[in-house]
Amino acid sequence: MPLTLGPLTVPVPVVLAPMAGITNAAYRRLCAEQGAGLYVCEMITSRGLVERDSTTLKMLVFDDLETTRSVQLYGTDPSYVGKATEILCGEYGVHHVDLNFGCPVPKVTRKGGGGALPWKRGLLGEILSSAVAAAAPYGVPVTMKTRKGLDEDHLTYLDAGRIAQESGIVAVALHGRTVAQSYSGQADWEAIARLVAHVDIPVLGNGDIWEASDALRMVEQTGAAGVVVGRGCLGRPWLFRDLAAAFGGEKVRTLPTLGEVRSMMRRHAELLSRHMGEERGCKEFRKHVSWYLKGFRAGGRLRHSLALVDSLAALDVLFDDLDPDEPFPVTELGAPRGRQGSPRERVVLPEGWLEDTDGTSLRLTEDADETTGG
Ligand SMILES: Cc1cc2nc3c(=O)[nH]c(=O)nc-3n(C[C@H](O)[C@H](O)[C@H](O)COP(=O)(O)O)c2cc1C
Numbered sequence: 001m002p003l004t005l006g007p008l009t010v011p012v013p014v015v016l017a018p019m020a021g022i023t024n025a026a027y028r029r030l031c032a033e034q035g036a037g038l039y040v041c042e043m044i045t046s047r048g049l050v051e052r053d054s055t056t057l058k059m060l061v062f063d064d065l066e067t068t069r070s071v072q073l074y075g076t077d078p079s080y081v082g083k084a085t086e087i088l089c090g091e092y093g094v095h096h097v098d099l100n101f102g103c104p105v106p107k108v109t110r111k112g113g114g115g116a117l118p119w120k121r122g123l124l125g126e127i128l129s130s131a132v133a134a135a136a137p138y139g140v141p142v143t144m145k146t147r148k149g150l151d152e153d154h155l156t157y158l159d160a161g162r163i164a165q166e167s168g169i170v171a172v173a174l175h176g177r178t179v180a181q182s183y184s185g186q187a188d189w190e191a192i193a194r195l196v197a198h199v200d201i202p203v204l205g206n207g208d209i210w211e212a213s214d215a216l217r218m219v220e221q222t223g224a225a226g227v228v229v230g231r232g233c234l235g236r237p238w239l240f241r242d243l244a245a246a247f248g249g250e251k252v253r254t255l256p257t258l259g260e261v262r263s264m265m266r267r268h269a270e271l272l273s274r275h276m277g278e279e280r281g282c283k284e285f286r287k288h289v290s291w292y293l294k295g296f297r298a299g300g301r302l303r304h305s306l307a308l309v310d311s312l313a314a315l316d317v318l319f320d321d322l323d324p325d326e327p328f329p330v331t332e333l334g335a336p337r338g339r340q341g342s343p344r345e346r347v348v349l350p351e352g353w354l355e356d357t358d359g360t361s362l363r364l365t366e367d368a369d370e371t372t373g374g
Contacts, residue, residue: 001247003038003226004202006141006170008068008096011036012247013226014215014240015173015204016233018043018072018098018145026271026281029063030264031237035244038070043100046075046084048368055369060092061275070096072145074103075127076113076364082130089138097135099128099169101146101160104179106348112364115147115179116349118156120359121163128167136168145173145206145228148191150347151180154354157191161199173204173228183231184343193222204228210334212239212246212253231338235291237264258296259324265292269315282310291337295329298322 003013014037016023021042028039041060048056062069071094075081081099088094101124103114118124131142144164149155161172174195176187187207196203202225205218215227233239238254245252256264268288273281289306302321309315350364 003204005038005096005143007139008038008141010038010068010226012244013204013219014038014243014247015226015228016040016240017206017228017230018100019230021287022234024059024272024275024284025061025063025066026268026275026284027237029065029271030268031233031240032066033267034238035240035242037240037243038068038096039066040096040098041069041071043072043074043103044084045366045368045370046073046077046080047366048370049073049084049087050080051368053368062092063271063275068096069094070098072098072100073131074100074108074113074370076111076117076123076366078123078126078130080366081127082134085131085134085140085142089135089140094140096141096143097131098143098145098173099131101144102175102179104147104182104344104347106344108370109179110348110350111367112350112353112362113366113370116150116347116353118146118160119150119154119349119353119357120362121159122358122360123362123364124160124359125163125167126360128164128169132168141170142168143171143173143204144169145175147175148178148188150349151178157195158198161195161201161203165199165201169201171202171204171225172199173206175228176205176207179344179347181343183339183341189218189222192218192224196223202226206230208232208336210336212242214334215243216246231336234338235288235294236337237268255328255330257324257328258298258322258326261292261296261328262319262322262324265289266312266315266319269309269312273312278312279310282312282315285309285315294337295332296322296326 003010016039018040023042108114109116148157192205204226205224206228210232269285
């Protein structure tokens, strides 16, 4: 069951969720080496790209083997979003653009961005249409990623899905949580099913896929055209092998020994070093160590040293202390990983935000260097 996004066909209906600070070129390559799918770049800001902000441009890097260039844009201003889409398609040869309307971070929602924006239906339509118009001459499909709404009393996803469809968006990814929930609680897959019933364009289901079996179950329960996988692959890039196998009808589940996990860690650090230089690459790698070792016996001192590593040689020395034959900790299977946190009491919004649901022609200030994602 391939995934069709306008003119783009992905052989398996699996998308790596954009994750700020994680889904850089190295990580996308690492995951793509495991199995087919669509591997989306970490979020970049429209204004940052238009103004050629150096931090933004550093994130916009692709691996030599990356045949499908997919980028998520953040934006609140139709004109910046349109110009940024044009730059992505015209200068960076991007094949797919996704638009972020799900970020729950207060710094972002306070300005009306991310998950707050779909409340303004008119403005949402303007932003989506602007991106679609800019991408159209290049034949590049544009998708939208969003949440259920601000909170249970202020749901936006059904309207957002309809507006997306009317604006020429080719698919909508829905994270089955509200902004208020952030990453807490359980993703509401029934909302995904409701959106599937509500729109004619493909819906991609997102939230709480920890194993390949969860992905099959989500598609079966919701009718989604595919799945978007985020935290489940942190420290487990082989999940994409399992996902490709599962959608291909094979009953395979990867249970790597610690020796195999170590090889994957080494590959990850190596790819990061190749893309960023060894010192920065190894520093970037540090944040992944605890995810890779989750549930394994590796002692506190070793974990601590790994989290301070600054060269591949130092990494190799530390790796010698890991028992290659230690089996995969099966207690970790199906268990949540990555951020979870607690729900917010109230969503931080611009003053008077809820009073009007249109927002057509509203011009919100957009930061060039927003990097929180979410
Ligand atoms: C560290 C981290 C960074 C994230 N950054 C982004 C982002 O830049 N854009 C976005 O749309 N979602 C972002 N997300 C949300 C994920 O894409 C995804 O929607 C969410 O984690 C739910 O899926 P999951 O249960 O598979 O993790 C981020 C999530 C995490 C954990």
